[in-house]
Amino acid sequence: MGVVIPLEESKNKLASVQPLVDLTKADMERVNQLILSKAGSDVQMIPEVANHLISSGGKRLRPMLTLASASMFGYQGNAHVKLATSVEFMHTATLLHDDVVDESDLRRGKSTARMIWGNQASVLVGDFLLGQAFRMMVDVGSLDALDVLSTAASVIAEGEVLQLSVAKNMETTEDDYLSVIRAKTAALFAAASEVGPIVAGTGKAERNALKSYGMNLGLAFQLVDDVLDYGGKAADLGKNVGDDFREGKITLPVILSYRRGTADERAFWKEAIESGDNGDDNLEKALGLIGKYGALNDTIARAVHYGTIASDALAPLPESPWKSALMEVIDFCIDRVS
Amino acid sequence: MGVVIPLEESKNKLASVQPLVDLTKADMERVNQLILSKAGSDVQMIPEVANHLISSGGKRLRPMLTLASASMFGYQGNAHVKLATSVEFMHTATLLHDDVVDESDLRRGKSTARMIWGNQASVLVGDFLLGQAFRMMVDVGSLDALDVLSTAASVIAEGEVLQLSVAKNMETTEDDYLSVIRAKTAALFAAASEVGPIVAGTGKAERNALKSYGMNLGLAFQLVDDVLDYGGKAADLGKNVGDDFREGKITLPVILSYRRGTADERAFWKEAIESGDNGDDNLEKALGLIGKYGALNDTIARAVHYGTIASDALAPLPESPWKSALMEVIDFCIDRVS
Numbered sequence: 001m002g003v004v005i006p007l008e009e010s011k012n013k014l015a016s017v018q019p020l021v022d023l024t025k026a027d028m029e030r031v032n033q034l035i036l037s038k039a040g041s042d043v044q045m046i047p048e049v050a051n052h053l054i055s056s057g058g059k060r061l062r063p064m065l066t067l068a069s070a071s072m073f074g075y076q077g078n079a080h081v082k083l084a085t086s087v088e089f090m091h092t093a094t095l096l097h098d099d100v101v102d103e104s105d106l107r108r109g110k111s112t113a114r115m116i117w118g119n120q121a122s123v124l125v126g127d128f129l130l131g132q133a134f135r136m137m138v139d140v141g142s143l144d145a146l147d148v149l150s151t152a153a154s155v156i157a158e159g160e161v162l163q164l165s166v167a168k169n170m171e172t173t174e175d176d177y178l179s180v181i182r183a184k185t186a187a188l189f190a191a192a193s194e195v196g197p198i199v200a201g202t203g204k205a206e207r208n209a210l211k212s213y214g215m216n217l218g219l220a221f222q223l224v225d226d227v228l229d230y231g232g233k234a235a236d237l238g239k240n241v242g243d244d245f246r247e248g249k250i251t252l253p254v255i256l257s258y259r260r261g262t263a264d265e266r267a268f269w270k271e272a273i274e275s276g277d278n279g280d281d282n283l284e285k286a287l288g289l290i291g292k293y294g295a296l297n298d299t300i301a302r303a304v305h306y307g308t309i310a311s312d313a314l315a316p317l318p319e320s321p322w323k324s325a326l327m328e329v330i331d332f333c334i335d336r337v338s
Numbered sequence: 339m340g341v342v343i344p345l346e347e348s349k350n351k352l353a354s355v356q357p358l359v360d361l362t363k364a365d366m367e368r369v370n371q372l373i374l375s376k377a378g379s380d381v382q383m384i385p386e387v388a389n390h391l392i393s394s395g396g397k398r399l400r401p402m403l404t405l406a407s408a409s410m411f412g413y414q415g416n417a418h419v420k421l422a423t424s425v426e427f428m429h430t431a432t433l434l435h436d437d438v439v440d441e442s443d444l445r446r447g448k449s450t451a452r453m454i455w456g457n458q459a460s461v462l463v464g465d466f467l468l469g470q471a472f473r474m475m476v477d478v479g480s481l482d483a484l485d486v487l488s489t490a491a492s493v494i495a496e497g498e499v500l501q502l503s504v505a506k507n508m509e510t511t512e513d514d515y516l517s518v519i520r521a522k523t524a525a526l527f528a529a530a531s532e533v534g535p536i537v538a539g540t541g542k543a544e545r546n547a548l549k550s551y552g553m554n555l556g557l558a559f560q561l562v563d564d565v566l567d568y569g570g571k572a573a574d575l576g577k578n579v580g581d582d583f584r585e586g587k588i589t590l591p592v593i594l595s596y597r598r599g600t601a602d603e604r605a606f607w608k609e610a611i612e613s614g615d616n617g618d619d620n621l622e623k624a625l626g627l628i629g630k631y632g633a634l635n636d637t638i639a640r641a642v643h644y645g646t647i648a649s650d651a652l653a654p655l656p657e658s659p660w661k662s663a664l665m666e667v668i669d670f671c672i673d674r675v676s
Contacts, residue, residue: 100457124502128499
């Protein structure tokens with residue numbers, strides 16, 4: 001089904017991540033080298049599993065945030081490369097564990113590591129990458145950066161457990177859901193963006209600006225991801241439309257449709273989400289209800305709201321190509337649904 | 339089956355962990371308080387799962403090692419309590435993930451967390467505890483201690499993956515097996531013992547002494563654990579005799595029996611270990627072969643060997659009640675099989 005972008009967001013040219021990619025190109029090559037080196041081990045299964053996921057075509061948005069948020073303050077050293085790699089490893093470890101928790105078969109159109117090497121390898125290689133991430137942070141030696149990233153590690157895991165404990169509960173409110181995605185997605189975006197100014201040695205205002213930018217960008221990113229699950233094309237997404245629904249996952253489009261629905265419609269959602277095993281019939285009905293209540297457009301409107309907060313967080317910083325690139329990433333995240 | 343303790347190890351009175359327990363009693367109360375506080379979360383499932391394991395009657399040997407190895411150098415602050423708690427959380431996280439990897443139903447005679455709350459909660463609460471462990475280390479602020487413990491985290495995970503990749507392979511040598519237990523068990527004992535002198539601000543010699551003590555104590559501890567799995571009593575162990583064998587786990591008693599066996603006996607081991615689904619008949623046959631080749635006594639002899647290295651590592655340090663207590667722990671670990 002089509003998604004209508006709110007008028008004020010439509011542009012002749014869609015926003016792009018390309019300026020950020022171009023600006024961080026040289027540093028990202030160093031990140032990629034470090035990823036390969038730190039995912040290495042004499043235990044052959046470790047690089048196999050790690051590289052399967054690392055080379056599977058993610059955008060590497062999070063490490064680019066760290067690089068840009070250090071470089072925009074004139075940082076020239078090597079610490080941001082190590083922290084960016086740590087951030088990507090934390091993210092990769094989370095994905096490996098998520099696939100086990102969600103019992104996922106596919107990620108980005110490829111078989112998940114757990115389907116090839118088993119749940120065991122996914123759990124343990126995730127643990128290894130997390131350990132390597134911490135070693136790189138320790139190597140950088142900034143206790144402030146360690147504080148931010150270790151706190152993020154706890155918060156992410158706490159958010160995942162929260163998600164597990166509200167799973168299948170249709171009384172989940174939008175606020176509950178926001179708590180989940182703030183922890184499980186946005187906290188790492190925030191940490192990735194905050195450690196840049198930390199290693200660059202800026203003042204507290206710049207740290208807070210980048211932290212707020214990352215947090216709100218992360219919320220917008222996750223909300224758009226939730227919309228894409230219902231509105232995207234399988235070929236583009238590397239996963240099937242409606243995967244979240246098929247598995248009974250509660251995301252904002254479901255929450256809005258449920259709360260706005262009739263008693264009969266709410267009964268449908270309850271049963272479908274609780275069963276967590278939905279076929280095409282149920283998906284078609286769900287898409288109809290989501291359309292009826294404008295739940296995708298309204299989820300996008302929420303994403304635009306957080307995107308605006310991210311933009312205002314950066315606004316006071318001096319103009320630079322870095323700032324423009326980070327600003328454009330906000331629109332890029334939201335424009336993905338068009 | 340009975341186990342004969344080598345003559346030079348037999349004593350009138352068995353060695354005890356009690357002196358260490360007594361010396362660390364006040365600090366362990368602070369550790370226990372900190373465990374409860376840092377395993378807390380508004381997400382109710384987290385303290386439930388964490389407390390299930392934390393309160394299930396482990397000896398808390400690792401945090402006592404950290405406390406003693408700081409106190410023996412006169413350390414008086416609070417950092418060793420935080421690091422001891424971090425060490426226990428790292429251990430708890432490993433147990434939660436291990437139970438998922440091994441698909442275990444029982445630990446210390448109680449249902450495993452994964453049997454009660456599911457694999458998902460075990461993976462995620464483990465991640466949370468690991469995150470909390472790192473936050474406490476960061477709070478202590480010693481980059482040296484962070485380096486030791488984050489390296490241990492990587493090495494432990496690497497050891498677990500190594501164990502996974504040699505699983506069911508009967509060509510595993512004693513050296514291969516030692517690499518596994520050095521990483522998955524002894525590395526945390528070593529790190530727990532090394533961070534004590536680090537926070538106490540000793541010289542390099544004391545750090546190395548405690549690290550070597552912990553590493554070799556850990557090897558002895560794991561080897562005796564392997565013997566206990568074949569020789570202990572279910573009531574004492576909280577698990578059934580022969581669990582390792584039933585699941586097809588390769589430990590040193592199996593390696594020795596296999597390598598010393600006839601062609602027929604080797605064929606038996608190969609099939610039993612590869613099937614990983616052994617009943618009482620096979621267990622009885624395995625116990626017979628283990629007895630025939632003295633594999634339990636020889637595994638204990640290996641444990642005694644590493645225990646002696648641990649003892650010699652501590653030998654040059656000045657005499658004190660702490661040193662005596664740590665020395666007695668070596669014998670205690672080995673005497674457990676009697």
